[in-house]
Amino acid sequence: MKFLDVIVVFAMAVSVIDGQSDDEAWNEYKKEHGKNYWFYIDGGLRDRMRKRIFLYRNAEIKRHNSGKFSTYTQAHNYFSDMRPSEWQRYLGANPTKIPSNIFSEETNTIDTQRRQSLPENLDYRNDPCMPEVKNQAACGSCWAFAATNPLEFAHCKKSNAPVILSEKQLVDCDRVNAGCNGGWYTDAWDYIEKAGGSAQTSLYARYNARRGICRFRKRMIGAKVSSFSYVKANDVVAMQEAMQTYGPLAVAMTVVNSFASYGSGIYDDAACDNREVNHAVVLVGWDTVDGVDYWIGRNSWGPKWGENGYFRIKRGVNKCKIENYAAYVVPV
Missing domain, CATH: 3.90.70.10 (Cysteine proteinases)
Known part of the structure; x- marks a missing residue:
């Protein structure tokens, strides 16, 4: 639960990703990587959980890429909505x-x-x-x-x-x-x-x-x-x-x-x-x-x-x- 709580905090701090809303960025990510978490029986609970992880990862990526001294950049990929x-x-x-x-x-x-x-x-x-x-x-x-x-x-x-x-x-x-x-x-x-x-x-x-x-x-x-x-x-x-x-x-x-x-x-x-x-x-x-x-x-x-x-x-x-x-x- 502690890990998810941290994710929620960071996710709340990110409202727009490269000019996109959270929903737009999340839907585009799922489409690009062929992911679908929506299940009617859980009312979208699983989808929301994965979205929180994705938004947390996005905050980490933006923070890293805004630094001036690293020799590499980070990017979203298939792992972006996964727990470690x-x-x-x-x-x-x-x-x-x-x-x-x-x-x-x-x-x-x-x-x-x-x-x-x-x-x-x-x-x-x-x-x-x-x-x-x-x-x-x-x-x-x-x-x-x-x-x-x-x-x-x-x-x-x-x-x-x-x-x-x-x-x-x-x-x-x-x-x-x-x-x-x-x-x-x-x-x-x-x-x-x-x-x-x-x-x-x-x-x-x-x-x-x-x-x-x-x-x-x-x-x-x-x-x-x-x-x-x-x-x-x-x-x-x-x-x-x-x-x-x-x-x-x-x-x-x-x-x-x-x-x-x-x-x-x-x-x-x-x-x-x-x-x-x-x-x-x-x-x-x-x-x-x-x-x-x-x-x-x-x-x-x-x-x-x-x-x-x-x-x-x-x-x-x-x-x-x-x-x-x-x-x-x-x-x-």
Whole structure:
């Protein structure tokens, strides 16, 4: 009740949104995202509750975007009328799966010669081997999406044959990981290697954000794993070298409330620092703008979130622990 009480207070303080009334803004939001909460039996109670959350989120977005010092903006998206406990179902990296002794060594100095040998930028977003952004929906299967995308890309580069692989196979069949209750991308690659391969989505089953019966058969295989490895923790140049050599990297990061409302720009919220990771994403490039170094990340929340499904985040400062657990996969 305390959370809803706070929402009511902020909602009452917002009467007009960008020239629209509250009702107009709320109805437009629902139309854009295909949401309908009106039920005659409850007299619109559910709709009013969701509206209050939306207006509270709108106040937060306006407050953030009116600031002068942030390098990113927030925007409304599918999460704007959800409680934190609801949108957090879209996470799913399980930190208990992190190997205990791999990341203890930090790199505080970067060899100048190695740095100078790298290109100033790299961007795989529009590469012919990069599939469209997918949506894990309300299932903690980000680990599966973070595992399949680097394998899709690397397989395509090696065979010159684009492939769309099945996250549902991992959700259904990988018993080391826990389906919609979380997992870890290197464990997913280990499963794929031992199972004989990753199924093509078109041959396995349509992803439905639920764990079902494992239906994997060898005839479904679209790509195989030869090996996989971690990149040295907190070594930005090592991450760049690995990305150049092997393609996109699977990484884990810490997601906090502001990231759910990310709209564009270079994410820099200090609230995510020094907290446990809870989400798996893929790094697909890097660049610098106005003196700010950043990574280009690929999320699994659909193309309507962020920058067409992608995001940018500060590079070289281990923002949200995104430089701790980078890993790459090598296809057969």
